[in-house]
Amino acid sequence: MGIIKELKNRKSPxxxxxxxxxxxxxxxxxxxxRWAPSCFNNQPWNYVFVHKSHSTRENLESALSAGNGWAKRAPYLVAVGVDPDKDCKTNNLPYYAYDAGLSVMCLTVEAEHQGLRxxxxxxxKEEKVKEALDFPQEYRVIVVFALGYEGEATEIWDKLEERTKERLAEIRTRRPPSDNFLFGSFRPTD
Ligand SMILES: Cc1cc2nc3c(=O)[nH]c(=O)nc-3n(C[C@H](O)[C@H](O)[C@H](O)COP(=O)(O)O)c2cc1C
Structure with a gap:
């Protein structure tokens, strides 16, 4: 029995x-x-969906690092911001970031279910993202993600950045489970 197909097939295109x-x-x-779990149900996230047609798009694109030029082809770029003071600080941990990540993962799995990626x-650059989208000063930007239907590299090969072409050949891998998943204690006892 395999894991659910949305998790098995998900990838970052x-x-x-x-x-x-x-x-x-x-x-x-x-x-x-919106139905993601969060500390005390604080739901601290704010998503700003920026379509190619939005006037803010150009400035948001200019906030991306050079290596993320591939993302400009996506119909939507989405920035997720959180006010750190609007979420738990239990154990002195940044739950605002944890909760935003949980929510983005829920969206990601649903995107896969909808045929999107x-x-x-x-x-x-955080300051540039905040300025481009008019986030309040106290906010932290947690992530920016590209959203859309996956396309065919062959159809736009001549327009692709060299780095993107190289990355397309890379094989997706993961560490062996024993590196990250421990049972009983951090160090084996029996
Ligand atoms: C918090 C976070 C930041 C990431 N930043 C970038 C990034 O700036 N550029 C990029 O091309 N990929 C980025 N990635 C994608 C990862 O490289 C990718 O998830 C990882 O290589 C595993 O590949 P997969 O998502 O296809 O399984 C990021 C992923 C996460 C979760």
Whole structure:
């Protein structure tokens, strides 16, 4: 018995197609993200969906690091921001970031279910993202992700950045389970 197909098939694509996302599907993604668990049900996240047609798009794109040029082809770039003071600080941990991540993962799995794909990014300048989208000063931007239908590399090969072409050949891998998953204690006792 395998894991659910949305988790098994999910991947972060480098190629997004030009197809628009149906409005109802955006609604489903919002629904999935909003039902995520959060510390004390604080739901601290704010998502800003930026379509290619939005006037803010150009400035948001300019906040991305050079290596994330592939993301500009996605119909939507989405920035997730949180006010750190609006979530738990139990154990002095940044639950605002943890909760935002849980919510984005819920959206990501639903996107996969809808035939869409998400590619999360840490490569952007926070101040530029905040300025481009008018986030309040006290907010932290947690992630920016590209959202859309995956496209065919062959159809746009000549337009691809060299780095993107190289990355397309990379094989997705994971560490063996024993590196990360321990039973009984951190160090084996028996
Ligand atoms: C928090 C976070 C930040 C990431 N930042 C970037 C990024 O800036 N650029 C990029 O191309 N991929 C980025 N990724 C994608 C990861 O490289 C990718 O998830 C990882 O290689 C595993 O591949 P997979 O998602 O296809 O399983 C990021 C992913 C996460 C969760």
């Amino acid at each position: 480098l190629i997004f197609g030009a197809s628009e996302i149906e409005k109802e599907k955006i609604g489903q993604l919002v629904e999935a993200a 998400v590619h999360q990014m840490a490569g952007w």
